[in-house]
Amino acid sequence: MGFACHRLKFENIxxxxxxxxxxxxxxxxxxxxxxxxxxxxxxxxxxAAEIQDGMLYGRGAADMKSAIAAFVAASxxxxxxxxxxxxxxxxxxxx
Numbered sequence: 001m002g003f004a005c006h007r008l009k010f011e012n013i014x015x016x017x018x019x020x021x022x023x024x025x026x027x028x029x030x031x032x033x034x035x036x037x038x039x040x041x042x043x044x045x046x047x048a049a050e051i052q053d054g055m056l057y058g059r060g061a062a063d064m065k066s067a068i069a070a071f072v073a074a075s076x077x078x079x080x081x082x083x084x085x086x087x088x089x090x091x092x093x094x095x
Contacts (some may be wrong), residue, residue, distance in 0.1 A: 001076055020079075029071040031064045 003018040013034050019026075038046040044057035051057070 001079055029068075029075075031068040031071065033065055033068065035060070035063075 002020055004020070005016060005018045008015045008017050015032075038059055044050045044052070046059035049056065049058040049061065056062075
C-alpha cells in the first residue's frame with residue numbers, strides 16, 4: 001500500500017510505525033499487539049476459543065488485533081479511493 005515501516009522499541013516492547021508521505025497533516029491509528037500472561041480466574045480455557053451462548057471466550061477474543069486489522073482495511077480502502085499521500089483532501093469512501 002506504500003507505507004514506509006519502521007520498528008520502534010520502547011523498553012522490551014517492539015512497535016510498528018508505518019507512514020505514507022513525509023508532510024502533515026497526519027492521520028494516525030494507534031494500537032497494541034502485546035499480550036499479558038493468561039493468569040488465573042478464567043471461566044473457560046483461555047487457549048480453547050470456546051463459543052457458548054453465541055459468545056466467543058478465550059485469550060484474544062476481543063483485543064486490539066482486530067482493530068488493527070480494521071485500521072489496515074480502512075487505510076487500503078481510503079487509498080484505493082484516491083487519497084493523496086497527505087490525506088488532507090476529502091475522499092469519496094463509497095467507491
